[in-house]
Amino acid sequence: MDGGGRLDQPLRRSGQSAAKPAGAPVDDEPDSARVRSKRRHHRQKRFGRFADFRRLGARWGAKFARLPLPQGLGVAGSILIVGGALGYGAVAGQHVPALMDWVKGARDVAANSVGFRISKISITGEKEVSREEVLTTAGVTGRASLLFLDADAARTQLMANPWVADAALLKLYPDRLQITITERLAFALWQKDGRLAVIADDGTVLEPFVEDRYLNLPLVVGPGAAREAKDFLAIVDRYSDIRSLLRASILVAERRWDLHLSNGIDVQLPETNVAQALDRLVALDRDKKLLSRDISMVDLRLPDRVSVRLSDAAAAARDEALQSKKKKKGGDA
Numbered sequence: 001m002d003g004g005g006r007l008d009q010p011l012r013r014s015g016q017s018a019a020k021p022a023g024a025p026v027d028d029e030p031d032s033a034r035v036r037s038k039r040r041h042h043r044q045k046r047f048g049r050f051a052d053f054r055r056l057g058a059r060w061g062a063k064f065a066r067l068p069l070p071q072g073l074g075v076a077g078s079i080l081i082v083g084g085a086l087g088y089g090a091v092a093g094q095h096v097p098a099l100m101d102w103v104k105g106a107r108d109v110a111a112n113s114v115g116f117r118i119s120k121i122s123i124t125g126e127k128e129v130s131r132e133e134v135l136t137t138a139g140v141t142g143r144a145s146l147l148f149l150d151a152d153a154a155r156t157q158l159m160a161n162p163w164v165a166d167a168a169l170l171k172l173y174p175d176r177l178q179i180t181i182t183e184r185l186a187f188a189l190w191q192k193d194g195r196l197a198v199i200a201d202d203g204t205v206l207e208p209f210v211e212d213r214y215l216n217l218p219l220v221v222g223p224g225a226a227r228e229a230k231d232f233l234a235i236v237d238r239y240s241d242i243r244s245l246l247r248a249s250i251l252v253a254e255r256r257w258d259l260h261l262s263n264g265i266d267v268q269l270p271e272t273n274v275a276q277a278l279d280r281l282v283a284l285d286r287d288k289k290l291l292s293r294d295i296s297m298v299d300l301r302l303p304d305r306v307s308v309r310l311s312d313a314a315a316a317a318r319d320e321a322l323q324s325k326k327k328k329k330g331g332d333a
Contacts, residue, residue, distance in 0.1 A: 104148070111145035115174050118146050125181035128163045128206075134179060137161060138169070146171055162204050188233070189219045190226040191248075203227040222251035232257055232274070239278050241285070256301075264311070265291060268299045280306065 111117075118140065123131055135141075138154035151169040158167040158181070166182040184200035189210060198207040198214050203226040207214075220229040228251060236243055236259075248260040257274070259267040269277050277300040284290040284306065290298065294314035299307035 105143060107148050108143050108145040111147040112143070116145045116147040117175060118144055118149070118177050119175040121177045121179070123179045123181065125183060128183055129161060129181065134158065134181065138179065140177065146173060146175060146177060149177070162206050186214055186217060188229050189214065189217050190229070191219060191221045192223060192225070199226045199229070201230040203229070218246070219248040220251065221248055222254070224254040225249070225251040235274055235278070238275070239282055241282060242278060245291070261291070263291065265295060266297045268297065268301050270301045270303070273303065276303070
């Protein structure tokens with residue numbers, strides 16, 4: 001400052017008066033200003049590009065907003081959002097099985113909303129199994145969708161029913177389902193441990209009880225009899241006279257069969273060559289009226305002989321006759 005209190009130099013430098021002496025440090029303020037200016041320029045450029053993209057997205061969004069949405073899309077979207085939230089909660093709370101059930105129901109709702117609801121169901125071949133039982137077993141409910149119906153799993157579930165020998169499911173998109181059932185037929189009655197059951201020809205137990213309509217079916221008795229009945233009864237059916245008298249077929253020790261006839265006679269058959277033994281029985285009845293005699297048992301187990309046991313009454317009468325004959329001989333003496 002001078003003597004009057006004024007500054008020797010102006011506060012604002014300009015031109016040569018602002019230049020620093022040689023050898024003085026160079027001021028970097030102009031370079032910093034240029035850097036800041038470039039940064040502002042780049043930011044404005046980036047924000048400009050973002051604004052362009054935003055305007056482009058707004059234009060396309062407006063176009064999509066004018067398009068008609070597919071029916072049910074809102075329902076499907078809502079399910080996805082809610083499902084995501086529930087999925088996180090279920091995993092965190094260890095409720096995965098309940099979540100899976102919910103997911104199955106939710107996906108069916110979503111599929112039904114876009115046109116995959118099962119509206120037409122055709123079932124053929126069912127007789128012993130009702131229509132309602134077929135649909136319930138196959139998992140076809142009012143909420144089930146054709147899109148997510150597992151045909152293989154439904155077939156497996158249907159075949160778990162003993163009456164169902166085979167099943168086929170055909171999905172006809174978008175909304176038709178065709179189910180074909182092949183049922184087993186009631187073949188015989190099986191008695192085991194004092195209990196009766198209705199069986200099919202392959203030995204499958206169809207019913208654990210016997211209705212009146214099944215009382216005329218052939219009766220087989222003993223462990224393993226259900227499994228062996230088809231082949232054995234096929235042989236017996238060749239002999240109509242024996243078949244008409246047959247009341248029960250008894251499997252002995254799971255090796256051979258006995259026939260219990262309606263006239264009270266039991267016929268013991270061999271383990272093998274059953275047909276040949278029945279041939280001999282038919283011949284004896286034709287020639288000797290064997291099955292009309294007062295006997296209780298015919299033993300055909302040996303191939304070279306036939307043994308016969310008299311009934312109790314016949315045996316008593318025979319014993320009485322023998323005693324009377326002996327007394328008569330004693331009196332003559």
